[in-house]
Amino acid sequence: MNYQYDLFVIGAGSGGVRASRVAASKGFKVGVAEFQALGGTCVNIGCVPKKLFVYGSEYSHVAEQAKGYGWEFAKPSFDWATLRDNKSKEIERLNGIYKNLLENPGVTIHQGYGELVDAHTVKVGHELISAERILIAVGAKPFVPEFPGNDLVLVSDDMFYLEELPKSILVVGGGYIAVEFAGICQGLGVETTLMYRGDKLLRGFDEDVRDFASNEYARAGVNVELNSDVEKIESVDGQKQVTLKDGRVLMFDEVLYATGRVPNTGALNLQQVGIETTKNGAIVVNDRYQSSVESVYAIGDVTDRVQLTPVAIKEAMALIGYWFDGVEPNFDYDNIPTAVFSQPPIGTVGLSEQEADQRGLDIDVYQTDFRAMKHTLSGAQERTFMKLIVDRATDRVLGAHMVGDYAGEIIQGLGIALKAGATKAHFDSTVGVHPTSAEEFVTFSAGSLKKR
Ligand SMILES: Cc1cc2nc3c(=O)[nH]c(=O)nc-3n(C[C@H](O)[C@H](O)[C@H](O)COP(=O)(O)OP(=O)(O)OC[C@H]3O[C@@H](n4cnc5c(N)ncnc54)[C@H](O)[C@@H]3O)c2cc1C
Numbered sequence: 293m294n295y296q297y298d299l300f301v302i303g304a305g306s307g308g309v310r311a312s313r314v315a316a317s318k319g320f321k322v323g324v325a326e327f328q329a330l331g332g333t334c335v336n337i338g339c340v341p342k343k344l345f346v347y348g349s350e351y352s353h354v355a356e357q358a359k360g361y362g363w364e365f366a367k368p369s370f371d372w373a374t375l376r377d378n379k380s381k382e383i384e385r386l387n388g389i390y391k392n393l394l395e396n397p398g399v400t401i402h403q404g405y406g407e408l409v410d411a412h413t414v415k416v417g418h419e420l421i422s423a424e425r426i427l428i429a430v431g432a433k434p435f436v437p438e439f440p441g442n443d444l445v446l447v448s449d450d451m452f453y454l455e456e457l458p459k460s461i462l463v464v465g466g467g468y469i470a471v472e473f474a475g476i477c478q479g480l481g482v483e484t485t486l487m488y489r490g491d492k493l494l495r496g497f498d499e500d501v502r503d504f505a506s507n508e509y510a511r512a513g514v515n516v517e518l519n520s521d522v523e524k525i526e527s528v529d530g531q532k533q534v535t536l537k538d539g540r541v542l543m544f545d546e547v548l549y550a551t552g553r554v555p556n557t558g559a560l561n562l563q564q565v566g567i568e569t570t571k572n573g574a575i576v577v578n579d580r581y582q583s584s585v586e587s588v589y590a591i592g593d594v595t596d597r598v599q600l601t602p603v604a605i606k607e608a609m610a611l612i613g614y615w616f617d618g619v620e621p622n623f624d625y626d627n628i629p630t631a632v633f634s635q636p637p638i639g640t641v642g643l644s645e646q647e648a649d650q651r652g653l654d655i656d657v658y659q660t661d662f663r664a665m666k667h668t669l670s671g672a673q674e675r676t677f678m679k680l681i682v683d684r685a686t687d688r689v690l691g692a693h694m695v696g697d698y699a700g701e702i703i704q705g706l707g708i709a710l711k712a713g714a715t716k717a718h719f720d721s722t723v724g725v726h727p728t729s730a731e732e733f734v735t736f737s738a739g740s741l742k743k744r
């Protein structure tokens with residue numbers, strides 16, 4: 293059978309771009325469909341612009357904190373349009389780079405919405421395209437629960453293009469996006485309330501990390517409201533009137549819902565082609581990222597495993613290894629380091645204390661919290677938290693967790709250590725970098741053992 297392409301990819305995001313360009317550079321004839329900007333969520337409305345906003349919002353503390361170091365600045369002011377538009381220019385630059393990344397190795401870009409027709413055919417606009425293999429890498433989109441007035445809320449996509457910065461905002465949710473945007477808004481001078489229906493933010497993270505981070509967000513000025521949920525939202529005098537399930541009525545300029553993301557599979561025609569999905573629309577794949585239809589593969593957020601850019605990229609590379617070198621994909625989903633770019637940020641890799649307990653492991657837990665040296669003169673009251681989970685039987689470090697400045701940067705190196713099977717003895721025999729916060733990870737002594 294002669295196909296137009298060896299590989300046709302639907303979605304030019306983190307996973308789709310990597311799979312397309314590497315497959316093309318290795319000799320496949322590759323086409324990719326994308327109906328929005330090249331680069332996907334991460335580049336356009338995710339990791340990259342979000343991190344630029346985090347940097348932008350962190351400057352708000354500089355003038356105040358620099359005083360202790362002898363600096364006096366004129367009264368700082370902030371212009372939202374400058375940050376927003378400079379960010380957009382940078383994203384457009386990246387879009388151009390992604391175009392080159394695809395076109396240089398010979399990938400053909402089909403601008404438009406792709407949908408499946410059969411196991412080897414995709415329709416983009418009016419064009420029917422045939423391919424030996426089809427890779428679905430369409431990512432996910434924000435999920436907003438059903439309730440009266442849910443059409444009045446913003447989702448994270450909207451935050452990157454706001455005409456004006458609101459004076460007050462309610463951020464609903466307790467995951468990555470909620471805590472990151474609460475920090476951004478608070479830093480940019482928006483009166484910020486972070487509301488979560490459960491009794492702790494950041495489900496899935498280590499319990500001490502959850503408690504510590506939550507306290508630090510409150511210390512930074514975010515109004516953290518736990519065990520609270522929205523009943524309805526109405527538009528009143530240009531503001532959002534929010535009625536809570538406990539009967540309270542609150543007013544905000546804007547409400548941001550960050551209550552998870554669902555696979556982007558609604559209009560792909562998956563059922564007609566016989567592709568199995570989960571209840572929330574995620575494509576079910578086997579260890580080779582193959583769907584229930586042999587010629588159709590899926591990677592990244594659309595499979596709803598771990599919604600992180602480096603994971604989508606690793607999955608793409610695992611597929612490339614399989615297609616070109618016959619290596620069975622064996623991507624290791626354990627020990628994925630991750631950072632939450634809240635303020636302060638969180639870095640984490642490996643098992644939490646609770647996960648280690650659930651697995652019945654006999655563990656030692658070392659932990660500390662302290663005021664980072666920088667803040668002895670800055671006057672800021674924020675504190676840093678660090679924690680190590682160690683397996684008593686093998687001395688292996690099973691988990692490392694941090695809340696504090698540079699946590700994302702620091703955890704990357706610890707990710708390598710855990711992957712390499714480092715023991716507490718390895719940590720102890722590593723010379724610290726002095727004076728840093730990071731050196732606390734190699735100087736934990738018996739005095740830091742948590743009483744359990
Ligand atoms: C606000 C936010 C912040 C984030 N921050 C981080 C972070 O700091 N670090 C991190 O690791 N991850 C972060 N993520 C998650 C990360 O962006 C995703 O995990 C990653 O982008 C997933 O890659 P993907 O290839 O699966 O999909 P995506 O990058 O979402 O790409 C999918 C692409 O497919 C396109 N598409 C969809 N349907 C079709 C169709 N039918 N036809 C053609 N094209 C289609 C979309 O337009 C999109 O371009 C963040 C996400 C959000 C929303």
Ligand SMILES: NC(=O)c1ccc[n+]([C@@H]2O[C@H](COP(=O)([O-])OP(=O)(O)OC[C@H]3O[C@@H](n4cnc5c(N)ncnc54)[C@H](O)[C@@H]3O)[C@@H](O)[C@H]2O)c1
Nearest residue numbers: 437465466467468469470550551552553599600631632633
């Ligand atoms: N720094 C990063 O790496 C980064 C940043 C942003 C997003 N991401 C990825 O994107 C994913 C999606 O982010 P997210 O924050 O939207 O999702 P999330 O799954 O991290 O958090 C969703 C939150 O919404 C809550 N929720 C769900 N339904 C609700 C409801 N009906 N009412 C109230 N609350 C409800 C959940 O309990 C949870 O706390 C993340 O899981 C992460 O994998 C990563």
